[in-house]
Amino acid sequence: MKKVIITLSLALSCNAFSQELTPVYEDSLTDGSLTRVSSFNYYSSNAFNNDLLDKFLFGGAITTDIKDQVTKGLKRVNSFGAEAEQSIEHYNANINPIGNPKFGFTASFSDNHFVSSNISSDLYHTIFYGNADSVGDTLDYSFSHLQYIHYQKIGFGVYDKRTLSSLRINYVSGSKQTQGRLSNSFMYTAEDSIALMLQGAGFRTDLTSPYFAMQGHGFSIDLNYNFLFETKNGNEQIINLKISNLGLIAWNNETNIYSIDSLTGYTGFDIKDFINQPEDAPSKKYNFIDTLGLEQEKGSVISTLPIEFAIQKMPKRNSDKKLQPILGFKAILTSDYFPYLFGGVYYAPTDNFSGSTRLSYGGFGGLQWGLDLNYWVKDKVYIGLGTFDMIGNISKKYGFGRSVNLSAHFKL
Amino acid sequence: MRKKLFISIIAASVVFVSCKKEATSWSTNWAAPIAHGHLTINDMVEEDHVETNSEGYLSLVIHEPVFEFSLDTLIKLPDTSVVEKTAIGIPSLDISPTYIQPTTYDQVLNLGEIELKEVIIASGFIETKLTSVWPGKAKVALVIPEAIGPLGSFGGVYYFEAGHITETEDSQITDMTDYNMNLTGGDGLSVNTIGINVIVQSNEETETYTITSSDTNTVGFSFIDMVPKYARGYFGQYTFSDTTTVSLSQLNRVVAGSIDIDSIDMKITVKNGFNLVAQSEISLFEGTNTRTGTTVDLSFPDKNTTMNIDPASGGLYDYVPSEYPLEINSINSNITDFIENLPNSAKVGYKMDINPFGNISAGNDEFFPNSKMELFLDGEFPLSFGANELTIEDTIDINWVDTGEITPEEANVTLNYSNGFPIGAQATFYLLDASNNVIDSIVGNSGIITGSFNADTFETIPHDGEISFPISVTTFENLEKMKRLILNVSFTTDGTDNIKISPETFFDFNLHSNLQISVSL
Numbered sequence: 001m002k003k004v005i006i007t008l009s010l011a012l013s014c015n016a017f018s019q020e021l022t023p024v025y026e027d028s029l030t031d032g033s034l035t036r037v038s039s040f041n042y043y044s045s046n047a048f049n050n051d052l053l054d055k056f057l058f059g060g061a062i063t064t065d066i067k068d069q070v071t072k073g074l075k076r077v078n079s080f081g082a083e084a085e086q087s088i089e090h091y092n093a094n095i096n097p098i099g100n101p102k103f104g105f106t107a108s109f110s111d112n113h114f115v116s117s118n119i120s121s122d123l124y125h126t127i128f129y130g131n132a133d134s135v136g137d138t139l140d141y142s143f144s145h146l147q148y149i150h151y152q153k154i155g156f157g158v159y160d161k162r163t164l165s166s167l168r169i170n171y172v173s174g175s176k177q178t179q180g181r182l183s184n185s186f187m188y189t190a191e192d193s194i195a196l197m198l199q200g201a202g203f204r205t206d207l208t209s210p211y212f213a214m215q216g217h218g219f220s221i222d223l224n225y226n227f228l229f230e231t232k233n234g235n236e237q238i239i240n241l242k243i244s245n246l247g248l249i250a251w252n253n254e255t256n257i258y259s260i261d262s263l264t265g266y267t268g269f270d271i272k273d274f275i276n277q278p279e280d281a282p283s284k285k286y287n288f289i290d291t292l293g294l295e296q297e298k299g300s301v302i303s304t305l306p307i308e309f310a311i312q313k314m315p316k317r318n319s320d321k322k323l324q325p326i327l328g329f330k331a332i333l334t335s336d337y338f339p340y341l342f343g344g345v346y347y348a349p350t351d352n353f354s355g356s357t358r359l360s361y362g363g364f365g366g367l368q369w370g371l372d373l374n375y376w377v378k379d380k381v382y383i384g385l386g387t388f389d390m391i392g393n394i395s396k397k398y399g400f401g402r403s404v405n406l407s408a409h410f411k412l
Numbered sequence: 413m414r415k416k417l418f419i420s421i422i423a424a425s426v427v428f429v430s431c432k433k434e435a436t437s438w439s440t441n442w443a444a445p446i447a448h449g450h451l452t453i454n455d456m457v458e459e460d461h462v463e464t465n466s467e468g469y470l471s472l473v474i475h476e477p478v479f480e481f482s483l484d485t486l487i488k489l490p491d492t493s494v495v496e497k498t499a500i501g502i503p504s505l506d507i508s509p510t511y512i513q514p515t516t517y518d519q520v521l522n523l524g525e526i527e528l529k530e531v532i533i534a535s536g537f538i539e540t541k542l543t544s545v546w547p548g549k550a551k552v553a554l555v556i557p558e559a560i561g562p563l564g565s566f567g568g569v570y571y572f573e574a575g576h577i578t579e580t581e582d583s584q585i586t587d588m589t590d591y592n593m594n595l596t597g598g599d600g601l602s603v604n605t606i607g608i609n610v611i612v613q614s615n616e617e618t619e620t621y622t623i624t625s626s627d628t629n630t631v632g633f634s635f636i637d638m639v640p641k642y643a644r645g646y647f648g649q650y651t652f653s654d655t656t657t658v659s660l661s662q663l664n665r666v667v668a669g670s671i672d673i674d675s676i677d678m679k680i681t682v683k684n685g686f687n688l689v690a691q692s693e694i695s696l697f698e699g700t701n702t703r704t705g706t707t708v709d710l711s712f713p714d715k716n717t718t719m720n721i722d723p724a725s726g727g728l729y730d731y732v733p734s735e736y737p738l739e740i741n742s743i744n745s746n747i748t749d750f751i752e753n754l755p756n757s758a759k760v761g762y763k764m765d766i767n768p769f770g771n772i773s774a775g776n777d778e779f780f781p782n783s784k785m786e787l788f789l790d791g792e793f794p795l796s797f798g799a800n801e802l803t804i805e806d807t808i809d810i811n812w813v814d815t816g817e818i819t820p821e822e823a824n825v826t827l828n829y830s831n832g833f834p835i836g837a838q839a840t841f842y843l844l845d846a847s848n849n850v851i852d853s854i855v856g857n858s859g860i861i862t863g864s865f866n867a868d869t870f871e872t873i874p875h876d877g878e879i880s881f882p883i884s885v886t887t888f889e890n891l892e893k894m895k896r897l898i899l900n901v902s903f904t905t906d907g908t909d910n911i912k913i914s915p916e917t918f919f920d921f922n923l924h925s926n927l928q929i930s931v932s933l
Contacts, residue, residue: 055436062438132441132926192445192922268923271449
């Protein structure tokens, strides 16, 4: 119950967020303070549609039609990923932490979940169909991967009052992580035998609860740089460069570390191990899992955070142009994440209201269509609502994920 | 820990899920081997019980005792407590430090008809307990000179303080293992008699004290769990006779069909490991098949004949049992009819006389260490037979294992085999509920086809075949309800003549499944 309350409290209190809607560059913050509350949530896949994913989220039977539909779209790399970040950021122009009046103080707290995975086509086939239709074939599981990490960040830093560029150093509290990767791995099924080759490694932190398990400690650096310039025509442009999660977590020495490198053949029980044998004969005791040769030990593990790199052209509020182009690039340093490219337009019919739409490709998913809506109240309050995956939000068959972003800013 | 890992992975996969209205489920089909084997007759019968006979095919052979008894329950030294009282025969007597009163007496053991002269003890104890009421210090030496152990004769010295008011007591327990006890008494002519020497004397250094005729001291000893490993004497005249019914429970599993046997050759040897004369007689040996209601009375030459069983020869450490063989075979008896009746119950009437002529050994019957009277069976059962739908049924108690998130739905279990036995079989599995009602059955699409037997070479050309056992959703549901499983297998040999099992006979098989299971998370 406590966990539920904590989770709900976080979700409700941070029911908006800033990593990111299509960010809109506003103005300098040379006086007073700005507080941003953001919620950034998506899951996405380039192969597994919402028909399938919804069954895991909401329950229900995964029918043969659903499985077949997914099978048609499987690729060499079948990614599934997710991020959920609930954050609160504060910028205060009245505090000059490094003594230079050009820079203000910024602090932040965020709770982050990150999932990154790649399921080989044959592993998907094995999980959802079994091996009965693959007798005589080899099912290749190589390079399948799963990473899940849950952590919190508390950061302090400085920001440039004119450009809102910022640099934060964060203490990272690791809550839990599970990670595993297969290298050369396969299963060959014959009519009278199964050969299973497994090579891989991974680890799992010891505790699955409480929500803030604090099983690891680390640090990270977040850099957010806005480069302001004018075109030959005198139009002011903003290029945003962002590097986040440049850091690591050291998990405690209760972490379970796994490795496996075995070729196991299974031909069923030899009847001779059972007939004319005493009741407690060792040959009568067989555990297939034990024969796989999974090595396990306890120890500490250091893992890097999912480093993010993004560069984008931001729209500027109160520009004399109602239509502004937006475009950008983002990468997360994990093997399952493809370079993420997007482009679109930002439209501001009034000073207090704007919207944007964009097409994107990459990341954990494929082609996506996004929409954002922004509303300002007397330059003091900002509320934004958006999604990077409108198709996913409305279609089970053609959607490959979902995305909801909320953000609210308060100037004091 | 692996389960936790699995749970963690699944949890990570559905990290955004707060609650689900129903479980996520899907069906999969799995091909997996279940079992395999290469079976020969040696895998079914212990290797020591199979040999190739002179004609080149296999025989089942038995060389083992089937019945035995010992005499150690007859020849035993019962737990006995004896107290001997001693007192002077005059009104009073002054006891000086040099006073010595030696006493010798025989203690007779009550052993009924048994008259023992000598025993060697395998295990047991003698507890001695002596008391003195003499008013001065006393010393008593108790010796059984003809009970000789590893350290000499049994005995000990017991010391008493002055006990004029309160008697003083001294006791000891002696392990009698390996003691050789002569039971012929002080004169060497008695039986069941222990000769005992007791010497009572003052233990004062200087003082003299006076005892009276009422100062009665006691010498007592008790036999505790005394078991002999050797005995000599006359063991008495005994007759054991009984008619007993023996259940042949293995044959209870035969529920139908018949068997045809060519020949059987048996020798039952009566072995006498005792040095005494015995007589025995088998008056009844009949087998009943309660399923068919048929009883066959086994007849053989020595039936209803008194057999004189000679004494064993040799001595304590080199005795050789005497043997009296009974030949029973297909020629001199109806043993094949007896076996073909497939009796699940046998009634045996017998009589045995120990020392039927009395004490003709002059009291020199001997019971040797580990000696026994036994019936030893040497049998050869050639594997030459015919079976016609010989049906064997066995019931197995089942505890169904909860499969958790994995639910079997349908399966097709396939048996690929190469049958080198000249015997075919049809198997059916019956599922029983808690009330023993048959709720379902699993039956293959065909039976195991017999190999082709060549009567000239005794060789069998293997038959390669495949059998499918389909298991439906309903059957899986019934498997979960099942409390017992009946395995019903019907055997029929190849052709109409009897077959013979050659040493090369084998049965190769590979059992694999195609199993549809539902995964529910």
